[in-house]
Amino acid sequence: xxxxxxxxxxxxxxxxxxVAHQKGTLxxxxxxxxxxxxxxxxxxxxxxxxxxYFEMSCRSMKFDNYGDLLTPYGANLINDxxxxxxxxxxxxxxxxxxxFRRALSKACALVEEILRAEHPRTLACFLEVFIHFIQTxxxxxxxxxxxxxxxxxxxxxKEGLWGxxxxxxxxxxxxxxxQAMAQAWNLMTDTFDSExxxxxxxxxxxxxxxxxxxxxxxxxxxxxxVRLRRLLPFGAPELSTPRVMxxxxxxxxxxxxxxEAEEMALEVQLLLGQHGIYARRVVEKIECLKIISRSQxxxxxxxxxxxxxxxxxxxxVDQWGMHHSWVPEFKNVLEGxxxxxxxxxxxxxxxxxxxxLVGEDEIDKLDQSS
Numbered sequence: 001x002x003x004x005x006x007x008x009x010x011x012x013x014x015x016x017x018x019v020a021h022q023k024g025t026l027x028x029x030x031x032x033x034x035x036x037x038x039x040x041x042x043x044x045x046x047x048x049x050x051x052x053y054f055e056m057s058c059r060s061m062k063f064d065n066y067g068d069l070l071t072p073y074g075a076n077l078i079n080d081x082x083x084x085x086x087x088x089x090x091x092x093x094x095x096x097x098x099x100f101r102r103a104l105s106k107a108c109a110l111v112e113e114i115l116r117a118e119h120p121r122t123l124a125c126f127l128e129v130f131i132h133f134i135q136t137x138x139x140x141x142x143x144x145x146x147x148x149x150x151x152x153x154x155x156x157x158k159e160g161l162w163g164x165x166x167x168x169x170x171x172x173x174x175x176x177x178x179q180a181m182a183q184a185w186n187l188m189t190d191t192f193d194s195e196x197x198x199x200x201x202x203x204x205x206x207x208x209x210x211x212x213x214x215x216x217x218x219x220x221x222x223x224x225x226v227r228l229r230r231l232l233p234f235g236a237p238e239l240s241t242p243r244v245m246x247x248x249x250x251x252x253x254x255x256x257x258x259x260e261a262e263e264m265a266l267e268v269q270l271l272l273g274q275h276g277i278y279a280r281r282v283v284e285k286i287e288c289l290k291i292i293s294r295s296q297x298x299x300x301x302x303x304x305x306x307x308x309x310x311x312x313x314x315x316x317v318d319q320w321g322m323h324h325s326w327v328p329e330f331k332n333v334l335e336g337x338x339x340x341x342x343x344x345x346x347x348x349x350x351x352x353x354x355x356x357l358v359g360e361d362e363i364d365k366l367d368q369s370s
Contacts, residue, residue: 043180046168050123050184051191053161057120058195066280067201067239074117078125081110083325085129087358089136090332099354103328104141105361111145111152118162124206126169127185128213134178135213142177146170185210204231204240208247221255237275242268242284249291253298262295282319286312290330302341309334328357 062070069075088103107129114122126149130142150170153163172180189210192203208231215224228248233241249264265288272278272285289312296305309330316326331354339347 042168042171043183046165046172046180046184047187049161049164049168050188053165054120054188054191055195056161058192061120061196061202063200063202066277068280069120069202072119074114074119074122077110077114077117078119078122080325081107081114082125082129083329084110085132087325087329087332089132089138090329090336092136092138094336099358101363102358102361105363106325106358108145108148111148112156115149115153115156115158115166120202121206123165123188124185124209127181127188128209130181131178131185131213139177146172146177182214185214199233199238199240201239201243205243207231208243212247212250216251216254221251225251225255237271237277239277242271242278242281245271246284246287246291253291253294256298258295258298262292265289265291265295282315286315286326289315297337302337305337306334309337323357328354331357 064070084103084107088100088107091097091100091103126145130145133139133141133145146169149166153166157163158166189203189207192200192206196203198204208228211224211227215221215227225248228244228251231240231244232248233244245264245268249261249268252258252264253261268284269288272281272288278284289308293305293308293312296302296308313327313330313334316324316330320326331350335347335350335354338344338350
């Protein structure tokens with residue numbers, strides 16, 4: 001659902017056009033072309049603003065003993081935005097374009113509140129989503145979201161460096177935007193490292209996302225593995241250890257090392273239960289189940305894979321409720337598995353549940369009223 005105030009510049013029909021099926025091939029990594037001269041100034045301004053903004057932001061951040069921000073408002077919003085965008089690409093991959101549009105609309109509806117919240121991970125979340133759409137052959141969606149953020153920022157009167165960053169995102173040239181976003185993200189991770197310390201849980205988390213998206217989608221997963229292993233601490237486990245290990249497990253899975261990936265996830269499960277500093281790590285527990293189920297699926301252990309992912313879904317429901325954004329995301333994965341196993345009736349039932357959870361958007365309402 002798009003905000004009604006944006007319909008003068010971003011009417012739902014524009015969203016309808018933006019999410020039309022695209023025939024572009026899957027990009028294995030972000031483009032590496034040189035910036036056209038007219039875009040160089042925009043890019044330099046963006047980098048300068050990002051560095052200044054995060055230097056100031058980091059100096060005012062306060063964390064508890066678990067490495068969590070003491071003022072975490074906005075974290076759920078950006079997690080939902082990321083999840084709905086990922087779900088949208090899964091729908092698109094299945095050829096379910098109406099569901100794709102609806103999931104994207106759910107993400108768009110969160111943009112205004114996300115911009116107002118200014119959570120420290122907001123820009124990293126945006127950049128990850130933008131690059132993901134580019135890598136999956138949907139650069140027009142990245143351009144659309146950048147313009148939406150630009151227009152929304154102007155409308156809610158966001159000022160200072162954050163407002164300037166949002167405006168500059170909307171001015172990026174689509175041909176070079178992937179490279180620009182990767183460089184901006186790298187600068188941001190370097191700033192977190194220098195201001196918070198390279199071992200800070202937040203700094204490590206942001207760098208892990210950067211490595212996963214920029215290097216994890218390439219044809220050289222071994223390079224990603226090397227970068228991840230450098231982040232593993234020596235000696236006693238630290239706050240960031242489970243997160244690094246889980247990203248490493250995902251990497252092993254992408255290399256086709258499914259048994260090793262499952263073993264790594266099981267190690268994390270054991271680690272989470274042994275140390276009090278991980279007492280609140282529900283997300284990591286769910287991520288363990290996600291990796292284990294994916295490994296079981298790839299090893300053609302369909303019964304175990306289904307049981308494990310259903311356990312993950314139930315854990316999400318128990319923790320945050322049926323309408324959490326991860327529920328349709330995980331169910332979408334299971335639906336694809338069921339259909340691939342020939343269990344069409346079960347898959348159809350699950351797809352109906354997913355469609356109900358995602359719901360209708362403004363375009364559906366326009367179609368119904370016309």
